[in-house]
Amino acid sequence: MTVRLVLYGAGALAREIVDALERLNAQGSSIALQASIVDPGLEAPETFRGRPVVRDVRAFAGADDLHFVVALGEPEPRARAAAHLREAIGARFTSIIDPGVLIGGSSRIGAGAVILGHSSVTADARLGEHVLINPGCTVAHDDVLEDFATLSPGVHLAGHVRVGEGAFLGTGACVIPKIRIGARAVVGAGAVVIRNVAPGQTVFGNPARPLRRV
Structure with missing residues (x-):
């Protein structure tokens, strides 16, 4: 079964996570990056590792088959992002x-x-x-x-x-x-x-x- 993954973040930690995903998939896992999320107002490209960059987490509302990882290196922003995902869309984390x-x-x-x-x-x-x-x-x-x-x-x-x-x-x-x-x-x-x-x-x-x- 393929895990459909969304990252909250599109910076250095997100890049490290994507590299880890590639190694996991090479060893038999099946994890497919779907998109990345960045906060409104932050500078970011339109795509990250070939997947869309999304500004509004509510775009994923109702997508019960998605799993989320917060790819932010500092504890406080990571906590805020996790709370926002839970409150806005009831996100499931992996x-x-x-x-x-x-x-x-x-x-x-x-x-x-x-x-x-x-x-x-x-x-x-x-x-x-x-x-x-x-x-x-x-x-x-x-x-x-x-x-x-x-x-x-x-x-x-x-x-x-x-x-x-x-x-x-x-x-x-x-x-x-x-x-x-x-x-x-x-x-x-x-x-x-x-x-x-x-x-x-x-x-x-x-x-x-x-x-x-x-």
């Missing part, structure tokens, strides 16, 4: 997992998640809805990533780490075991997190420390 990703059989992944190549999710991890894991990340045993959490390329989480809803970890960040990163927190690129991060807090450095505003 997950995209690159065939180069290693997933432990005991781990669970929520709808709308995107996991890109050469990442690994080991034993008993729990990933919420619309989580984004970029290439080269490690999600170790018993980790929890809440909805809309985002790992930039090369992030490594040791075991029993919890990443709160909408938190963002920058490229190359590392987190030691049993750390809690609060909702909507930001961890800077290359940071080494050895202490819990409060909700909404921004930390950076090695070891990671809160950003102090002057």
Whole structure:
């Protein structure tokens, strides 16, 4: 059965997802990109990867055979887009997992998640809805990533780490075991997190420390 897919977004992440789709299809999946959505007022070409670019999500109302993925890299815009799709048309979301990703059989992944190549999710991890894991990340045993959490390329989480809803970890960040990163927190690129991060807090450095505003 072919999955008819619509992407919300037509930028760099959408291009990475389409490349993952090609690899999935080469290994026996059947996923057909139908269209991409961009917000009104944003500059965008009329087509993306040979499919139409649509400005109004209501164009897909009643198309119950479609599945959606939000291809936006930042947590807050991704959350707004997912809410808009649910409220406007009752969209159904699907997950995209690159065939180069290693997933432990005991781990669970929520709808709308995107996991890109050469990442690994080991034993008993729990990933919420619309989580984004970029290439080269490690999600170790018993980790929890809440909805809309985002790992930039090369992030490594040791075991029993919890990443709160909408938190963002920058490229190359590392987190030691049993750390809690609060909702909507930001961890800077290359940071080494050895202490819990409060909700909404921004930390950076090695070891990671809160950003102090002057």
